[in-house]
Amino acid sequence: MLTAYFLAEQGHSPILLDKGELAKESSWAGGGILSPLYPWRYAKEISLLSAYGQQHYQSLCQDLYDKTGIDSEWIQSGLLTPNLDELEQAQQWAKQYKSELQIIDNHADLEAIEAQLHPQFESALWMPEIAQLRNPRLLKALKCRLEQMQVEIQAHTAMLDIKQGRNQQVTAVLTEKETITVDRVILCTGAWSGQLNAWKNTPLNVKPVSGEMILFKAAPQQLKRIILHQGRYLIPRQDGRILCGSSLAFTQFDKQIHAKTKQSLQQTAYQLAPFLKQVKIEHHWCGLRPASPNGVPYIDEHPEIKNLYINTGHYRYGVTMGLGSVKLLLDKLMGKTSFLDINHFSLSRERPASHEFLENN
């Protein structure tokens, strides 16, 4: 949707296909935190691409709000990570990327930042600049804006295959209903990307990794900060709702929710903010992250098929990195110099698998 939005803004006429209902997969299911959870643990490309989103989402949300009246709820709630052992790595990373980071080492200061944090915690890392957005609202705003700009949207229309002409150039996209003549095709097909016929000869290493979340219906301002502990987090929305996520499993396109996972997420929530024991759980869902081996996305042209481009594999941080990755790819298509070297994200670049990827795969 971001790709279609920026293309339309630049005067092009994209056609947006989605195999299901528009924008109801991973980008809907995610948390909308605009940062990697422990950025120092990842390849530098993730920090660089994330930084673009961190600098530009606020103005995008404002533009969309001005034009559609739909608020994507960009809020700088800050990220509090209690009892973290990796202080030195975190400080080095923050210095390198000029990100504000404070170490809070007494209970009174912790309480002043987040009064609902469990009193068992004595210290924390505090990153006040980290923001979030309400991703389902961002998608709603984007859809509304695309409709205003009269972008052709075809939901429930899977791209089944492509047709190639001379020089192996894509000339058309085949769907169940019709053959659509095209100049270029950009695949932003998330966890399903590796399944497409286009990758029969040059396999694409993108796997689905499921993540379950639960949603508490609390009152506004009860919890103010994003809290992160041992890989799981609480995210307070503007209307008081609080997300708790998320699980992680290599599942082969299984979006089932599990009672055991719900229980385990509840335990996490109660350990971090005990008042949640009294708050009703409103919703429980699962989404499929598009995992590349180290979480660095593939943003490139297909090695054999001309005019076929790919922008996928954003794994756990595709909302954060999405804005930058769309900018990089569209700049390449328009022949412009971009804010980063796109070769960092090429298909041929080695992506050493992270422990997370190896252990679960």
Ligand SMILES: Cc1cc2nc3c(=O)[nH]c(=O)nc-3n(C[C@H](O)[C@H](O)[C@H](O)COP(=O)(O)OP(=O)(O)OC[C@H]3O[C@@H](n4cnc5c(N)ncnc54)[C@H](O)[C@@H]3O)c2cc1C
């Ligand atoms: C539980 C969870 C929590 C997360 N939290 C965060 C977070 O806090 N911050 C963050 O930055 N990221 C987060 N993420 C990750 C982020 O959501 C993903 O990285 C990102 O949404 C991927 O975007 P995408 O557009 O590639 O995939 P998707 O949003 O899944 O979109 C892919 C689309 O392609 C369509 N499609 C697939 N195949 C075809 C085809 N053949 N023809 C037509 N259409 C097709 C699908 O229907 C789908 O709509 C989270 C993810 C999960 C699951």
